[in-house]
Amino acid sequence: MKNLLKSEFRKLIYAKSFLGYLSGAIFISLISSIPAAFSINAIKSQLNGTGLMDPALVAEVYGKAITGYLFAMILGIAIMGNEYQNGQAISTFLAVPRRLNVLYAKLVIAAGAGIFLMVTSTLLGFFGAYLGLSHYPHARTSPTVFINLMIAAVVSGAVIAIMGVAIGALVRNVKIAQTGAVLWLVVVERLIVLFWATGGKFLPSGLILGMMDININLKSTKKFLDISSSNYFGPGISITLLLIYAAILATVGTRVSLRRDIE
Amino acid sequence: MSIIEFKGLTKAYKDIVAVKDLTANIEAGRITGFLGPNGAGKSTALKCLLSLAAPTSGSALIRGTKYSELTNPMREVGAVIESGGFNQSVSGIKNLKIIAAAAGISDSRALEVLDLVDLTDARNKKVKEYSLGMKQRLSLASALLGKPEILVLDEPANGLDPIGIAWLREFLKKLARDGHSILISSHQLAEMQNTVDDVLIVHKGRLIAQGTMQKIVGTGTLEEAFIRLVEAS
16 A cells, blocks of 8 residues: 555656646635635625624634635546546556555545645635735634634545545546536535525535534625525534545445446 | 466457457467457457456456456566556656556666666656657556566557567567567557467457467468458458
């Protein structure tokens, strides 16, 4: 297993695409977190008027730092899918024909890379949020925000990347798998929350929010400005559910991959 | 002594039977040509031999064992598969180091095999910048990483220019002199006549002839013998 981990790690760092995914995660975290304080302050009159005096809303601003999880998913899909797409699966399985070991090594490397990607982008996003909030001296920050955010970054980095590997095993075409995953996380999950608010807590994005333990329930005069996470699961249940999702997907992906002929 | 055995190997994809009831033995210390037109089932049979595809029935064994059950597969069998197996955006040497790491082979061996196939100067070039001949040589280098006794080569001469083919011929003869057993698939019959000792001929997934080159060819050419055998099948 040590040899396989070394080989998979080399694939990750030699390909350089990892740096692209890391840059993407950092970029999306920064553009989400820096303006968040200004946005919330701008609409405070349409919320409850307290604005950034409310620690939960400040936590919401810091919570934007975790948006890079999208790239943890894309990374996981690439780690598995590229193997088949560029034919590297042939040399890998010739070197190590016991495919289950190869898949385990991929899951471990994906989890490690996902954690690194998420911790880095979340830390920078947190700093971005801090910069935005520094314009509002009255903003009150809960002391647990940073710890909750980093726990969410570590868990979501590992779990979402593992889900990505499983999707990469199930869908042969990397571009289709990555586009589908992005559409799901960015469009479909948001539409589901818009039309079925209580269902949001079961979705990966809702579980990541749940891990951060942000408890907001603000109703606006305009429905799309509502900010509500009060019905979301707490960190324990969120982590457990996310792990269950990853375990189910990884099991299905592994089974399909073991049966597949290498073309 | 047989080092490779196909025992009633059949591989079907839905309604298409790519290999049908293939039974053959490959002897040690010889170069064996696995010949047939494109689509005859050669690559499919080799993928079954290398555990890249699962047989529908029958088996393909190396020294009596499935490839997937060999303890150190790359140290026993070196393989070149037609479709390659390299990340095109990564250099030749890095691709070899990735494979070497997986098989527990030292990085210094990657440099040695690149030297064996005359690619030392191009080691840091990305594979997508390699010519077809260079890619074939890189595949041979990866097959030699584990210093295996047995080589399984699927269409290694595909797309090579005359100089590349001549280089490959001499390279294979040198490997055979060094004691390697080689199973090489090809549809280039004229070239194979100058290279191989024994011949397996497949057509539409079936084995239609097996024997020494001299026995199969007789007094004519391999091409003439092949056409005669295909028409008779």
